[in-house]
Amino acid sequence: MSYTVLALLLVVVGLFAGAVVLVRRLRRVRGVLEEFTAGNYTPRLPLSGSLVAAVNSLGDRLVELHDSQRSFVADASHQLRNPLVALRLRLENLEPHVLPEGLGKMESALREATRMSLILNALMTLARGEGRAHAVQPVDIAAVLEDRMASWRPIAAIAGVDLFIKPCTGLWANALPAAVDQILDVFIDNALRVSPVGSTIELFAESSLHQVRLFCRDEGPGMNPADAARACERYWRGTQRRDTDGAGLGLSIAAGLARASDGWLALNPAPGGGTDAVLVLRTAQSTVDDREV
Template sequence: MSRRAGREPGRPARWWRRQSLRTRLTVIAAMAIAVSVFAAFQVASELLDRELRDTAEEQLRADSRVLATNAERAGLAKVELPPYPGSGRLVRVVLPDGSTRTPPGQPSLPPVSENAERVARGASADLMESDGSDEEGYAVYTLRAGDGAVQVARPVDDSPINRFGFGMLLIGLLCMVGGALVGRTVARTGLAPIDRLTAAAVRVAHTRELDAAIPDEGGGEIRRLIRSINDMLAALRNSRQAQRLLAEDAAHELKTPLTSLRLNVELLIRLDRRGTLDSALPAQSRTRLLNDLGAQVDELSTRVAELTDLARGDVSDESTEVLDLADVVVAAATRARSRMPDIEVALDVTSVWVSGRPAALERAVLNLIDNAGKWSPVGRPVEVRLRAEGASAVLEVDDAGPGIDAADVPRVFDRFYRADSARALPGSGLGLSIVQRVVDAHGGRATVARSARGGALLRVGLPAAAPALVARLTTGEDTAAS
């Protein structure tokens, strides 16, 4: 029993949640009208009942005064009592000895109450009371007259109230039905944009067509919802287009190294099967070919890593922390020197604290140095400068190469973009694109200009960390060190 009792309250709620919004609005409209009609019926019934009782009591008082005047003139024992009309008013005279007189043929009234006897004895002037002990109750008015009292009574008739209640019940039922119909119509009209929006969303889900925008109709919340969904569809279209372009560009960029790698491997396999590997391919040529294969594998691995990093959507899963950007630049320069031993990297850095992801920032700085290293002539170092400018940390990578043509400047940070002069150099065109994405993720800005040395000047500005936070961190480090 306890488990069933615990489940019962949840059933209406579960039923309500399963209903459509249109059904809910219909039920709410019908219930609102029903409650309104019920409240109006209660108020109207109370007012009507009070008005009928006041009217009946006023009539009883008037009739009692007439009968009392006649009784005082003729005497209580001799006053002529009006004959009983067959229905309606009833009269009675209460004599000093407590006996009563009534017209012949009149139905008997309830016994004289103690309060009415006190009126007859002169203790009170009048009394209005109701008696409901019998099936038919009476409203009895007692008025002092001579040495006794006169009483005029009327049956308490609730039939007008009952008829009024029955009429109100019929009206309430009709109003409920009408309210349900009106609520259904209003719900259908008001939810029509939602229905069309749902149909459009279902069509998009089935056809996978993101180009068809949902018509902007309605107002208020409906319009904001439609605009939000259209914005979402536009974002999905852009994302799908970006994925398609990435896949097409990746396929194009991977095609050349894969083709070269496959041809070289097929050549080795074919010569090995013929048994002419040593004669057809001397040791020096074989070494050069193997070196080429290794270089192609390295290039292919680098491009796959760059594509993977670019396609992940976020810069990294690592958390953001407050760090000294000078440490990141020094670490990236060290890696660049190991990768390009022929290129000199000259550092001119000062301590500037920023909030960022260390690995992502190091990757961006390394890509900047790698890009500059491709263009710097032998004996001309790549200059890397880091300083604070106001509330920003400014990193500059300066090379002494031929510089970037003005026509290529707007597309320097595009994915897979390579200037005509750079197509003979190693690379995939993804390095600076990754730099742009990392800088954007950190709220910074990357620009390109011509260096005073004649080459390219790549400049990155990042928001510097708050001085108070830096002071706390450096103070904590100094305390730990001491």
């Protein structure tokens, strides 16, 4: 074998070995980035190079942002708790001075104050770590739907939108306390923002062997696939409507509450137009991981 052929073989072997090493490094980089995408920001690459340094720096920044957001939620929830307690006490002290015909409205206000306290507790639970196991409990879905409809129907009437629910009984799902209430509030609030006058928002629930699915169906303009895919990201605003207020946190918090309840959200096109906002939870008796919407 000539020296030229031997040299060429050595070059080919060297290039092949280098390519194998590069592919392995890129696979490790891809694995870490996939962990970041899944919400796990702890993995780091024990390698050298500018690409590795950039990936590790990205992980550090994601941890910093995530911790900052969790701290904000925890601090805001804690600071709101005392004013809520004071509000409830003032409402209770007003009871002797309220006329009989106003007692129903006062009791409704007290229930809302109690519900807000439960919501703050749920937010503080999320702030302690979304990835941890949380204590869920059986929730009467029909009762929650009735309660949220009663609270939102006057607001919907002012906006010229009809809000109604399909009757459903005997549906129980596992969730954090007050999580379903808050998620439905986010769904209804978003639906009202896009619903034209004279349209309808429909709340209903369906069940299968292992799942309960709660729907909030509006008759608005709907969402394009790109918006639907990103709607639950923190601080993200839709591309189709820029004329609404809000910080872009509602669906993100709702998605966190759903995950903490071992469920998830979906935003799908509604039949005939509009959007189906869907909350999927396990039934109270289910221990099976069934992820079909």
